[in-house]
Amino acid sequence: MTRFTPPVEAIEPFRLLDTSGSPLGATEMSPAATLEAFEWMLLARTFDEKATSLQRQGRFGTFSSVRGQEASVVGAASALDPSRDWIAPQYRELPAILRHGMPLENFALYFMGHPGGCVIPDGVNILPIQISLAAQLPQAVGVAWGLKQQGKDGVVTTFVGDGASSEGDFHESLNLAGVLKAPVIFFLQNNGWAISTPRAKQTAGRTFADRAAGYGIHGAYVDGNDLLAVNAVMTEAVERARSGEGPTLIESLTWRAGAHNTADDPTKYVTDADHEAWIGTDPIERIEAYLREAGELDDAARAQIGQRCAAEVERALGVAQGTPAAGPSALFDHVYAEPFARFSQQRDTWLQTKEV
Amino acid sequence: MPVKTMIESIRETLADEMARDERVMVIGEDVGQLGGVFRATEGLQTKFGADRVVDMPLAEGVIVGAGLGLAMSGMRPVVEIQFLGFGHQAFHQIGQQVARLRYRSAGRHSVPMVIRAPFGGGVRTPELHSDAFEAFYAHCPGLKVVAPATAHDAKGLLTAALETDDPVLFLEPLKGYRLQRDEVPEERYTVPIGKAQIVREGADVTVIAWSAATQLALAAAEELAASGVDVQVLDLRSLVPLDVEGVAAAVSTTGRAVVLHEAPLTGGFGAELAATIQQTCFYDLIAPVHRITAPDTPYPLAGVEDAYVPSQSRVVREIKALMEVAP
Ligand SMILES: Cc1ncc(C[n+]2csc(CCOP(=O)(O)OP(=O)(O)O)c2C)c(N)n1
Ligand SMILES: [Mg+2]
Numbered sequence: 001m002t003r004f005t006p007p008v009e010a011i012e013p014f015r016l017l018d019t020s021g022s023p024l025g026a027t028e029m030s031p032a033a034t035l036e037a038f039e040w041m042l043l044a045r046t047f048d049e050k051a052t053s054l055q056r057q058g059r060f061g062t063f064s065s066v067r068g069q070e071a072s073v074v075g076a077a078s079a080l081d082p083s084r085d086w087i088a089p090q091y092r093e094l095p096a097i098l099r100h101g102m103p104l105e106n107f108a109l110y111f112m113g114h115p116g117g118c119v120i121p122d123g124v125n126i127l128p129i130q131i132s133l134a135a136q137l138p139q140a141v142g143v144a145w146g147l148k149q150q151g152k153d154g155v156v157t158t159f160v161g162d163g164a165s166s167e168g169d170f171h172e173s174l175n176l177a178g179v180l181k182a183p184v185i186f187f188l189q190n191n192g193w194a195i196s197t198p199r200a201k202q203t204a205g206r207t208f209a210d211r212a213a214g215y216g217i218h219g220a221y222v223d224g225n226d227l228l229a230v231n232a233v234m235t236e237a238v239e240r241a242r243s244g245e246g247p248t249l250i251e252s253l254t255w256r257a258g259a260h261n262t263a264d265d266p267t268k269y270v271t272d273a274d275h276e277a278w279i280g281t282d283p284i285e286r287i288e289a290y291l292r293e294a295g296e297l298d299d300a301a302r303a304q305i306g307q308r309c310a311a312e313v314e315r316a317l318g319v320a321q322g323t324p325a326a327g328p329s330a331l332f333d334h335v336y337a338e339p340f341a342r343f344s345q346q347r348d349t350w351l352q353t354k355e356v
Numbered sequence: 357m358p359v360k361t362m363i364e365s366i367r368e369t370l371a372d373e374m375a376r377d378e379r380v381m382v383i384g385e386d387v388g389q390l391g392g393v394f395r396a397t398e399g400l401q402t403k404f405g406a407d408r409v410v411d412m413p414l415a416e417g418v419i420v421g422a423g424l425g426l427a428m429s430g431m432r433p434v435v436e437i438q439f440l441g442f443g444h445q446a447f448h449q450i451g452q453q454v455a456r457l458r459y460r461s462a463g464r465h466s467v468p469m470v471i472r473a474p475f476g477g478g479v480r481t482p483e484l485h486s487d488a489f490e491a492f493y494a495h496c497p498g499l500k501v502v503a504p505a506t507a508h509d510a511k512g513l514l515t516a517a518l519e520t521d522d523p524v525l526f527l528e529p530l531k532g533y534r535l536q537r538d539e540v541p542e543e544r545y546t547v548p549i550g551k552a553q554i555v556r557e558g559a560d561v562t563v564i565a566w567s568a569a570t571q572l573a574l575a576a577a578e579e580l581a582a583s584g585v586d587v588q589v590l591d592l593r594s595l596v597p598l599d600v601e602g603v604a605a606a607v608s609t610t611g612r613a614v615v616l617h618e619a620p621l622t623g624g625f626g627a628e629l630a631a632t633i634q635q636t637c638f639y640d641l642i643a644p645v646h647r648i649t650a651p652d653t654p655y656p657l658a659g660v661e662d663a664y665v666p667s668q669s670r671v672v673r674e675i676k677a678l679m680e681v682a683p
Contacts, residue, residue, distance in 0.1 A: 113480065114657065115656065168417050169445075195386045195393065196389050197385065197389075202413050203413070328664075335653050346621070346652060
């Protein structure tokens with residue numbers, strides 16, 4: 001019996017690959033699944049590079065790249081079944097929503113400021129990209145609760161940043177999910193930063209994963225730049241949620257390798273030492289080394305994957321750039337299920353006068 | 357007199373007030389090391405230390421709520437909400453707590469706090485950043501709401517807000533941060549909270565606006581002058597308290613009133629003005645009070661925002677139409 005809870009000791013994140021890509025033990029992800037994941041990661045990197053350069057030329061809007069977090073995002077998404085599982089994204093999880101069925105051109109359109117980018121095709125189980133931090137979490141719990149209520153076996157995964165995890169919505173959601181034993185996974189990407197605010201200013205806690213205990217749910221602390229480790233932890237959490245054993249909080253320890261977004265200048269706050277600590281932990285290089293070592297990838301296959309990614313980015317950006325600009329009528333679409341007289345009159349008056 | 361941008365004026369006023377009064381603190385997201393996402397607080401942490409310019413955990417509710425506590429304890433916090441669109445996350449503190457602590461404690465406690473937030477559109481932000489939600493806050497008795505249109509008034513109103521024992525929401529035009537430049541005296545001064553100002557004389561019609569919309573009204577007035585319409589522009593500057601006498605005095609000289617704002621029509625602050633004008637100027641009016649606003653739709657993605665935010669051509673066209681209304 002103790003008067004106070006015992007002090008916590010330092011812990012290391014769960015890892016299956018070392019930083020050079022050598023396995024530390026048995027791995028669980030099949031070679032085919034690993035190769036597929038590698039391609040999603042490379043597709044995201046290819047898109048980020050292209051979109052960033054377009055943004056600098058004024059041909060793309062402000063957006064947040066997933067650079068450096070590809071293993072984290074893809075490792076999580078690869079454990080999901082798009083036909084029955086749901087994703088409630090934040091905004092930095094491009095490859096997860098692509099794998100789940102969101103067309104790349106829609107993502108591009110959204111960040112080009114085109115309302116067509118808000119379209120989520122029928123049957124694609126994702127919530128809209130969330131800009132208002134942590135607001136997706138209560139919603140994710142609700143979707144999970146509803147699936148459970150209806151006897152469906154879907155699992156909801158929601159992504160959230162280290163910064164956003166300070167919002168009340170985060171804590172309220174974990175609490176409710178625990179009480180309901182809802183089939184939901186809170187995938188917290190600790191990338192070190194919330195714009196300029198370092199992780200240490202979000203919490204004095206040892207890890208974010210430790211918070212799970214306070215809400216009576218499962219917790220995991222995983223090296224987010226290790227695709228295999230993320231996928232292993234996530235797969236287990238999904239199985240548990242699917243079999244009715246409730247929610248998990250996964251802290252994926254990663255690093256935002258670029259700016260917060262294309263409007264941000266990280267040299268104002270990220271020190272050289274901070275950045276150097278990241279160098280050599282690039283998740284794409286790590287999994288590529290592993291695949292090559294395992295004999296699953298050679299130069300020819302690698303070149304083919306690279307070409308496919310470049311072609312897909314080219315195709316999607318072509319579609320996005322070729323999409324006619326939306327007119328003022330877009331303002332009035334999808335506001336109400338049944339427009340009422342005052343609303344329709346306003347619309348008609350508005351559209352009578354053509355102007356920009 | 358030096359010419360300054362809106363953002364420089366705000367930054368320098370904060371620095372001046374922090375130097376004058378040790379109780380003044382700045383708290384918010386990214387306000388310290390980075391100096392704010394728009395650089396409104398740049399250099400303050402270096403100057404006044406990380407204990408007085410504080411990078412907060414990312415949670416608007418606790419930022420505002422803790423601000424209330426700081427104010428109650430004897431400090432003078434300036435709380436930054438990174439974008440007014442994320443004021444929702446703090447609304448339970450602002451509307452329900454900050455605004456009415458004085459009332460709820462029968463005058464025992466007050467909240468001498470300034471909440472700064474950029475708002476409004478026209479700068480291609482991502483979704484959910486640009487709404488003009490001032491009416492929500494004007495609807496919270498106990499809270500004062502100011503929205504300067506110039507760098508000069510930003511300094512004077514911010515200084516006045518820091519002197520006030522009531523909480524003040526200080527709204528900054530996102531669009532005007534760097535675009536708006538005007539003369540700002542070096543010495544300390546205040547602009548009274550609750551006083552509108554005629555910023556352009558005119559005999560035919562009065563346009564009432566605040567923040568970025570005031571600059572739009574002035575530009576439209578110049579254009580209308582060429583077609584022989586003489587527009588008076590009243591910069592409201594404060595929504596709460598509302599300068600009822602100032603509004604009535606201006607409108608009664610022209611007999612035509614236009615309220616211009618970026619927020620949607622229904623329930624917008626323009627409705628409050630229209631009602632006030634018809635009550636105070638009924639017999640002077642020669643046309644119905646007209647509102648030029650955004651439509652009753654959510655703030656759109658950047659690609660269509662120009663069709664949403666009132667434009668100069670729209671303001672000009674609608675004022676011309678109003679001039680056709682015969683008594
Ligand atoms: C409720 C809310 N407050 C503030 C912001 C402004 N903002 C956008 S991103 C961001 C930092 C988010 O950090 P984190 O959650 O760690 O995600 P990351 O960007 O690192 O992926 C902030 C403060 C916002 N979008 N929503
Ligand atoms: Mg982060």
